[in-house]
Amino acid sequence: MPQVSLHPFTGVEGRALFRAASSIHVDVYAEPLFGGHPFFSEEAFEQRFTMAVEQPGFEIIFARQDDGTDVALMYGYTLTQELRWWDEVRWQPDVMRTLPGGYTDEDGTRTVVIPEILVRRPYRRAGIARTMHDDFMARRKEERAGLRVLPDNLPARAAYLAWGWSTVGTVCPVPQAPTYECMVKNLH
Ligand SMILES: CC(C)(COP(=O)(O)OP(=O)(O)OC[C@H]1O[C@@H](n2cnc3c(N)ncnc32)[C@H](O)[C@@H]1OP(=O)(O)O)[C@@H](O)C(=O)NCCC(=O)NCCS
Known part of the structure; x- marks a missing residue:
C-alpha cells in the first residue's frame, strides 16, 4: 500500500471537513462512470454530507499521505x-422469501450505512479502500451494514463482493437519483 495513514473523525469534527471531503468527491465523480449526473454534483453532495454528519454514529476516515x-x-x-432507508428497496425474490419479520425496523442501533468510499484514481488497487473499510467496520457495534452501488460500477461491486457484502435488491432512493443495487453485510 502507498504510504498513507488513516485519520478517523466523528460527528462534531466531521462538520468542519466538508471541503476536504468535497475535494475528493469532485475529483472522483468527474470520472466517466458517473456520467455528470446531477445527483453527483457538489451541491447535492453537500446536502447529503450535511445530513450525514448530523446522524448518530457518524464517522469519516481520511487516508492521508505524509x-x-x-x-x-x-x-x-x-x-x-x-431516514426510511429501506423503504424504496425492491427486494430480490429469493431475499424477499427469507426476510425475517421486522428486518427493516430501525431503532438507532441496528444498521450502519456507508454512503461513500472514494479513492482518488492514482491510488487505486493498492488496498486503501480495503484498509479503510476494515478499520471502520472493526469499531462498529451495529448488527449489519448497508450500502448502495451502481450496477455498472464493476470495481466497487467486485470489492464489496470480495469483502462479504451481498446484493439484496435494487433501489432508487429519491426520484432524481440513479438506480442502485442495495447491498448488506452482517457484522456480528
Ligand atoms: C471502488 C474503490 C473504492 C476501490 O478502492 P481501491 O482502494 O482501489 O480498492 P482496493 O485496492 O482495496 O481493492 C479491493 C478489491 O476490490 C476489487 N477491485 C478494486 N478495483 C477493481 C477493478 N478495477 N477491477 C476489479 N476488481 C477491483 C478487487 O477485489 C480488490 O482486491 P485485489 O486488489 O486484492 O484483487 C475505487 O475504485 C473507487 O474509489 N472508485 C470510484 C468511487 C466509487 O465507485 N466508490 C464506490 C461508491 S459505492
Whole structure:
C-alpha cells in the first residue's frame, strides 16, 4: 500500500471537513462512470454530507499521505427509522422469501450505512479502500451494514463482493437519483 495513514473523525469534527471531503468527491465523480449526473454534483453532495454528519454514529476516515494530501475517504452513520432507508428497496425474490419479520425496523442501533468510499484514481488497487473499510467496520457495534452501488460500477461491486457484502435488491432512493443495487453485510 502507498504510504498513507488513516485519520478517523466523528460527528462534531466531521462538520468542519466538508471541503476536504468535497475535494475528493469532485475529483472522483468527474470520472466517466458517473456520467455528470446531477445527483453527483457538489451541491447535492453537500446536502447529503450535511445530513450525514448530523446522524448518530457518524464517522469519516481520511487516508492521508505524509505530505498531508488526502487520497481517499469513507464515511458512515447509524440508521434511524426516520431516514426510511429501506423503504424504496425492491427486494430480490429469493431475499424477499427469507426476510425475517421486522428486518427493516430501525431503532438507532441496528444498521450502519456507508454512503461513500472514494479513492482518488492514482491510488487505486493498492488496498486503501480495503484498509479503510476494515478499520471502520472493526469499531462498529451495529448488527449489519448497508450500502448502495451502481450496477455498472464493476470495481466497487467486485470489492464489496470480495469483502462479504451481498446484493439484496435494487433501489432508487429519491426520484432524481440513479438506480442502485442495495447491498448488506452482517457484522456480528
Ligand atoms: C471502488 C474503490 C473504492 C476501490 O478502492 P481501491 O482502494 O482501489 O480498492 P482496493 O485496492 O482495496 O481493492 C479491493 C478489491 O476490490 C476489487 N477491485 C478494486 N478495483 C477493481 C477493478 N478495477 N477491477 C476489479 N476488481 C477491483 C478487487 O477485489 C480488490 O482486491 P485485489 O486488489 O486484492 O484483487 C475505487 O475504485 C473507487 O474509489 N472508485 C470510484 C468511487 C466509487 O465507485 N466508490 C464506490 C461508491 S459505492
